[in-house]
Amino acid sequence: MQFTKWHGLGNDFVIVNGMEEQIADYQQQAIAVCDRNFGIGADGLVMLLPSDIADFKMRIFNSDGSEADMCGNATRCVARYLYENKLTAKTVITLDTLAGIITPELIFKNGTLATVKVDMGLPRLKRGEIPISGNPEEQVISMPLAIDGETYHITCVSMGNPHCLIFVNDITKVDLALIGPKIETHTLFPKKTNVEFLQIIDRKTIRMRVWERGAGITKACGTGASAALVAAVLNGCTDRQATVKLDGGDLYLEWAANNHIYKSGPAVEVFRGNYLL
Numbered sequence: 001m002q003f004t005k006w007h008g009l010g011n012d013f014v015i016v017n018g019m020e021e022q023i024a025d026y027q028q029q030a031i032a033v034c035d036r037n038f039g040i041g042a043d044g045l046v047m048l049l050p051s052d053i054a055d056f057k058m059r060i061f062n063s064d065g066s067e068a069d070m071c072g073n074a075t076r077c078v079a080r081y082l083y084e085n086k087l088t089a090k091t092v093i094t095l096d097t098l099a100g101i102i103t104p105e106l107i108f109k110n111g112t113l114a115t116v117k118v119d120m121g122l123p124r125l126k127r128g129e130i131p132i133s134g135n136p137e138e139q140v141i142s143m144p145l146a147i148d149g150e151t152y153h154i155t156c157v158s159m160g161n162p163h164c165l166i167f168v169n170d171i172t173k174v175d176l177a178l179i180g181p182k183i184e185t186h187t188l189f190p191k192k193t194n195v196e197f198l199q200i201i202d203r204k205t206i207r208m209r210v211w212e213r214g215a216g217i218t219k220a221c222g223t224g225a226s227a228a229l230v231a232a233v234l235n236g237c238t239d240r241q242a243t244v245k246l247d248g249g250d251l252y253l254e255w256a257a258n259n260h261i262y263k264s265g266p267a268v269e270v271f272r273g274n275y276l277l
């Protein structure tokens with residue numbers, strides 16, 4: 001199986017052109033290739049497939065084999081992969097995902113790729129859309145949640161996939177590996193959730209660390225950074241444009257007047273190879 005290894009701020013993916021490669025079971029393949037000892041090593045497997053409603057279909061599988069609805073960092077990598085491998089000549093590419101049509105745009109300056117800007121679509125705030133148990137019409141903004149004797153104030157946002165965001169005064173004091181899985185698998189979240197801790201630096205800067213559903217601690221999360229901006233605005237902490245500083249680097253976010261979230265950042269190819277099935 002021919003593959004290419006990419007990352008967006010250290011959130012890394014094995015990208016496979018599913019229009020060329022035949023894979024019997026994507027979930028099993030994701031577990032195998034993502035393994036950092038026995039496989040290629042990645043946070044997720046991205047399959048590129050044909051679509052009737054967009055330029056391409058993107059499917060993303062977490063390292064535990066579960067399929068995710070969307071992946072913000074992967075969309076930037078996929079756009080650059082498609083363009084540089086001449087699978088499209090377009091610089092604005094539509095991707096059919098389980099979260100709807102997502103549109104990355106390659107932005108060049110003086111002939112060199114400067115950034116990839118992604119129209120991440122609309123944030124969804126109702127419990128029923130995220131999903132969170134309880135009244136499906138309600139929003140969850142700074143709701144107290146007690147775990148192991150500690151009370152966290154959670155704000156929940158879907159960017160096609162679920163995010164539970166928690167503001168803290170000092171992010172270095174958060175034991176993400178301990179608390180992340182407890183919130184991910186809490187009974188409030190019927191489809192589990194991604195978990196983000198946020199420290200507000202100023203009205204234009206957020207520091208974020210993430211525990212991802214199905215992948216654990218990762219260096220960055222594009223849907224999570226998008227949800228972080230929404231949560232920060234809803235809690236009155238930042239303006240509608242902010243930099244989200246992740247362990248792997250910075251993403252630039254805007255919650256625009258059309259209510260869409262726009263996210264800009266890098267996409268890097270690391271190596272190509274032939275995986276022996």
Ligand SMILES: N[C@@H](CCC[C@H](N)C(=O)O)C(=O)O
Nearest residue numbers: 068071072073161221222223
């Ligand atoms: N790293 C991604 C999100 C990947 C999917 C997530 N773990 C889920 O299960 O929802 C991003 O950059 O958005």
